[in-house]
Amino acid sequence: MLRTLTLLLLSLPALANEATAPGISGSTYIQGALALALIVGLLFGMAWLAKKLSGGKGFGQGGMKIVGGVALGPRERIVLVEIGEDWLVIGIVPGQIRTLHRLPKGNPLPTDLVENGDKPFAQWLKAVTERGRHD
Numbered sequence: 001m002l003r004t005l006t007l008l009l010l011s012l013p014a015l016a017n018e019a020t021a022p023g024i025s026g027s028t029y030i031q032g033a034l035a036l037a038l039i040v041g042l043l044f045g046m047a048w049l050a051k052k053l054s055g056g057k058g059f060g061q062g063g064m065k066i067v068g069g070v071a072l073g074p075r076e077r078i079v080l081v082e083i084g085e086d087w088l089v090i091g092i093v094p095g096q097i098r099t100l101h102r103l104p105k106g107n108p109l110p111t112d113l114v115e116n117g118d119k120p121f122a123q124w125l126k127a128v129t130e131r132g133r134h135d
Helices: 002-018 026-053 109-116 118-134
Strands: 062-071 077-083 088-094 095-104
Touching: none
Parallel strands: none
Antiparallel strands: 062 077, 077 088, 088 095
């Protein structure tokens, strides 16, 4: 790979001289290609540096985990979010996000709740809200 790249860079002046318009030298093409390579290298370097400075985590992942969610309508959702030792039941509608309930992390959710998608979460949410009314 490196050998092919080296041969390509060495042959650029010859290729550029054949394909140049009158008044444009081959070194202008080489200079442009090197500038482009420098810019692309800087982009990759800055992305690598940002990843290292953020501790390897993606942006916006700071200790939060979405446990489950249920769609109430085309644009309304209820989501269960784990933050540290708490679970937050959050309502999301266009233009608003509100905390509906805060729960201690407590017992883990059943495995079928996480694996099967929205329906088990809806059943769990219904059970939790009914239990809260009877206490």
